[in-house]
Amino acid sequence: MTAETPLLASAPPRRGVAAATLCRGFTLIELMVALGIAALLAGLATPMALKMYATMQYRDAIRGVTGAATSARYQAINSGRAHDLLVAPDSHRYSVQPAESGLDEESASVLPDALSVQVDVARDLVTERGVGVIRFYPDGTSTGGSITVTRENGAGQRIRVDWLLGRVTHEQPGSS
Numbered sequence: 001m002t003a004e005t006p007l008l009a010s011a012p013p014r015r016g017v018a019a020a021t022l023c024r025g026f027t028l029i030e031l032m033v034a035l036g037i038a039a040l041l042a043g044l045a046t047p048m049a050l051k052m053y054a055t056m057q058y059r060d061a062i063r064g065v066t067g068a069a070t071s072a073r074y075q076a077i078n079s080g081r082a083h084d085l086l087v088a089p090d091s092h093r094y095s096v097q098p099a100e101s102g103l104d105e106e107s108a109s110v111l112p113d114a115l116s117v118q119v120d121v122a123r124d125l126v127t128e129r130g131v132g133v134i135r136f137y138p139d140g141t142s143t144g145g146s147i148t149v150t151r152e153n154g155a156g157q158r159i160r161v162d163w164l165l166g167r168v169t170h171e172q173p174g175s176s
Contacts, residue, residue: 054151057112061149062157062170064109065094069134069147069161069168072096076136084125085134085161087147089117094147103131114152121145134161142166148173 026034069085075096076083082099088108092115095108111117119132122143134145144163150156150173158173 054114058115058149058151061111061115062159064111065147065149065159066168066170068094068096068109069159072134073136073140073142073166073168076138077140080138082138083136085136087117087119087132087134088130089119089132090130092117099135111149116148116150116152116156118148118150119145120148136166140166 065087072083072085079098084097084099084101085094086097086103086108087094088103091105092111092113093103093105093108094111095103097104121132121134122145125133125135125143132145132147133143134147135143142161142163145161147159148156149159156173157170159168159170161168
């Protein structure tokens with residue numbers, strides 16, 4: 001062994017051009033692979049996020065219409081005056097108003113256009129074309145009826161109002 005090449009000693013870091021080879025970074029290929037994986041994940045996440053948003057809108061619509069029907073019943077009982085749940089399937093709007101007052105488009109709640117709305121109510125209460133009315137009376141009863149909200153894929157819920165008790169429930173559209 002010579003004095004110039006020790007066995008266990010490491011060489012001191014070099015200065016100049018050779019020092020650049022000691023600093024490691026990411027290669028272009030590594031960056032391309034990482035960006036490709038990120039693009040793949042973003043491509044998979046976007047449709048899932050859109051589906052989740054549509055599901056949230058649907059559930060919010062069901063809660064909103066059910067809450068409006070329940071609110072109309074309680075307002076009728078508490079005020080001693082009949083109240084109407086008005087549903088306009090063509091314009092995707094619903095509202096709770098005192099009986100005989102009609103649908104106020106400005107204060108009505110709006111359902112998403114992606115949902116299909118169908119209303120089955122007593123024929124003698126329909127005063128405006130295309131607006132279904134379920135009337136709640138101060139004694140807790142109602143005219144009865146149902147509102148079916150359906151998604152684009154065919155799944156949906158029927159919000160049913162019992163005429164005798166005015167009770168508001170929801171069920172699958174195919175069941176009775």
